[in-house]
């Protein structure tokens with residue numbers, strides 16, 4: 054079935070400037086870590102991607118090893134690009150990363166120039182693209198000089214294989230050094246991608262202030278704590294959920310009684326505000342304008358639709374914010 058995008062898609066979404074760059078990102082972006090591998094249903098994944106684009110989501114986030122198997126999310130996304138979205142490439146921001154385990158041997162993991170640049174070439178090949186918009190170092194590597202890892206990102210930008218450089222999972226002190234090196238190399242860091250949600254607030258301890266001062270954007274990953282910050286685990290572990298699947302990164306043990314107590318408490322706030330817990334979790338992140346984009350995952354079109362409505366949320370009262378403390 055041929056695809057024609059929704060005409061009013063840009064009216065459905067708010068866009069935020071990424072740090073002090075010229076690039077705007079949608080307030081909500083879609084990540085393809087889970088749900089788009091060869092183990093998943095391609096037709097369903099395609100529907101989710103196209104629904105996202107129809108809703109004004111211009112940014113799709115990938116990494117070399119998303120699947121499973123590794124590489125398959127990029128291949129499947131490449132197929133959607135080729136068959137449905139090829140006419141809209143200039144309306145899309147596509148990111149990929151390298152830094153975690155990808156192929157055997159000493160050159161398929163961590164932060165060397167050898168690994169990052171070979172991996173980027175492989176990602177481009179799988180997606181059928183001449184360049185990505187953002188190329189990330191997926192995590193800091195204490196065994197590789199930061200100058201080498203940042204040098205690889207800058208080379209990716211200067212060679213035209215990436216438009217912007219990004220870093221992910223870097224603590225504030227390493228991030229500060231990385232920003233300085235990238236600036237010197239003429240490829241300033243566009244964006245940092247940290248884990249940030251109601252349950253994981255480490256970025257508030259210095260990183261957000263640093264990003265603001267440096268003019269670097271922030272895209273918050275796992276904003277729903279992989280599904281824990283939705284209504285789905287309030288009454289056990291449902292069939293097909295990430296905590297129930299053998300290939301899911303969320304383990305049933307992660308849903309501890311202490312976590313459940315918080316989820317139940319925050320769910321009460323959500324109900325009082327007329328939101329679902331998922332919507333509350335997303336709008337809580339978006340209240341900070343330094344958060345450029347909230348990077349959600351979605352297994353179904355229904356989940357995506359529910360999450361997108363987080364944008365319509367009323368502002369938080371002081372009382373609500375107090376009730377949402379950890």
Ligand code: NDP
Nearest residue numbers: 084085086274275276277278279280283294295349350356
């Ligand atoms: P989320 O925290 O948004 O979790 C997404 C999952 O939550 C869905 O797959 C679904 O799981 C469940 N869910 C989503 N919406 C709903 C809803 N409305 N109702 C019920 N359940 C819902 O994000 P992810 O953990 O998937 O991460 C998002 C993206 O962030 C990734 O795709 C990736 O791009 C990026 N990321 C980056 C990392 C990094 O190191 N840089 C690490 C991890 C992620 P279910 O199957 O249970 O239905």
